[in-house]
Amino acid sequence: MNRFDLHMIKRLSEMLTMSTSCTCILQEVLITIVEAAQFDLAVIFLKNTKEETFVLSCSHPNRFQKYKNYFKSEKFTACFDTDRKIQGSKHDLITSNRGEECQLYSIPFPLSYDKDIKCTFILIGKRDVIISAEDLSFLKIIMNQVSLAIDNELINTNTKRLSKSSLMILDSFAEGVMVINNQNIFFWNQKLNCLIESNKSWTDYSIEQFFKQLIAISKDTLNTQLAIDTLQNDSIIHYHFFIETRSNKYLRIKKYPLEKSHTSFTWGIVVSDFTQYKESDKLKDDLIATVSHELRTPLTSIKGNASALLRTDINWPKEDQILFLEDIYEESDHLNDLIGKLLDFSKINAGALRIDPIVLTVQAFVRNLSVQLQKRYKERFSQISLHMDIGEERIEIDEQRIIQVIFNLIDNGFKHNTANASIKVNIHRFDHNIQITVSDNGKGIPKENIDKIFDKYYQKNPNDAATGFGLGLAISKGFITAHNGEIWVESSEGCGSSFHFSIPIVRR
Secondary structure, three states, rough: OOOOOHHHHHHHHHHHHHHHHHHHHHHHHHHHHHHOOOOOOEEEEEEOOOOOOOEEEEEHHHHHHHHHHHHOOHHHHHHOOOOOOOOOEEEEEEEEOOOOOEEEEEEEEEOOOOOOOOOEEEEEEOOOOOOOOHHHHHHHHHHHHHHHHHHEEEEEEEEHHHHHHHHHHHHHHOOEEEEEEEOOEEEOOHHHHHHHOOOOOOOHHHHHHHHHHHHEEEHHHHHHHHHHHOOOOOOOOOOEEEEEEEOOOOEEEEEOOOOOOOOOOOEEEEEEEEEHHHHHHHHHHHHHHHHHHHHHHHHHHHHHHHHHHOOEEEEEEEOHHHHHHHHHHHHHHHHHHHHHHHHHHHHOOOOOOOOOEEEEEHHHHHHHHHHHHHHHHHHHHHHHEEEEOOEEEEEEOHHHHHHHHHHHHHHHHHHOOOOOOEEEEEEEOOOOOOEEEEEEEOOOOHHHHHHHOOOOOOOOOOOOOOOOOEEEHHHHHOOOOOHHOOEEEOOOOOOOOEEEEEEEEEOO
């Protein structure tokens, strides 16, 4: 008499396929098999690549302990499949922990999704209960269904895990990301709301609402609307446009395709903050205009003085000729200084700056600095005070580069000041560094500009004739960084500024 029939197989198969979780329904399947076969226990085991064995499901956990000794034996390992194909069932007589002889049937079965995992089905009952060959065939069919159900659950679990990981990665992007199916939004990250100044949960809205938000924050609503109309054209797969927001941000809105079929089109939008790049472009444009002006001024003076000396219709007095030549010499120095700054900056920007350090005492450095200050500033040297409070400490520096930093800071102090400017250069020891401070009594720096003051191309006021290239402080920072030092500023508007930089002391 058969213990299983097609009706039962159909019912078990439906249980496995209809359940949302295979592992939740397996125990019920095993209990049904045990009751139909009039056996004592049914268990499904898994074995991983480390040969570790786990119970996936058990019909009656309270009965499992009766056969624990067998499950620890070497005979039990023979119940697992080795060549990954469904084999004939294994039949054996075993002894329970209580000394009772029992019938054991095992059916190994494969997993297609993960071929490294071995599975086996164990059915244990009393010695006088025998399973027919036809019943074993039915059990193999059921185990095939179990194998498929486990495969599907593994696939679903890993798919959900990957999907969650992907969403977490997208949510951590520095750019705003939105994914749309047809016109419905089904994913967006928090950065998107930050960029477009919104607090909406976009999965509750259509893409039209998102476009309305872009128009609402745009300074140029007409051009933004035209760009959105172009982006919505399904025949245009890749497209991007820029908007300037009312809060002075520059955003790039980029469309990209994900998946297209006859019935749906999944696509995405990436919103990127281009404010920094736009500001950099503007600063570069300002720099080009400033460079043109700064270079033209000494060239005009040199050309004017040279033209005057070349005139044959005027017999210039010797004193005037000397004045012309002195002007040419000074303007040539000015021109050379400007070109030097541009070259230094290009090296710093390209990461190609090289320094030629020498080891010398701070006192020797200060002596050389004092000589060069007198030579460079001549009539204005009386407005500069140099104070040193230090012993025989030694520093390893490219001396001319460090002196150039001090010149840059003093030049700034004079530029943004009155004729009664006072510049103080103070050199002292702080911990394991030499700290040099250049202070002035000028206009000071507004609080909102402090963090930008060392940025390349930065100019407090590009229209100020005294501003210059906007490279002096960026170059100074590059020089100090190359010496493993630090540079910073303390300032308040109307109260002057103090620029500090530090250089490590050479330990004896």
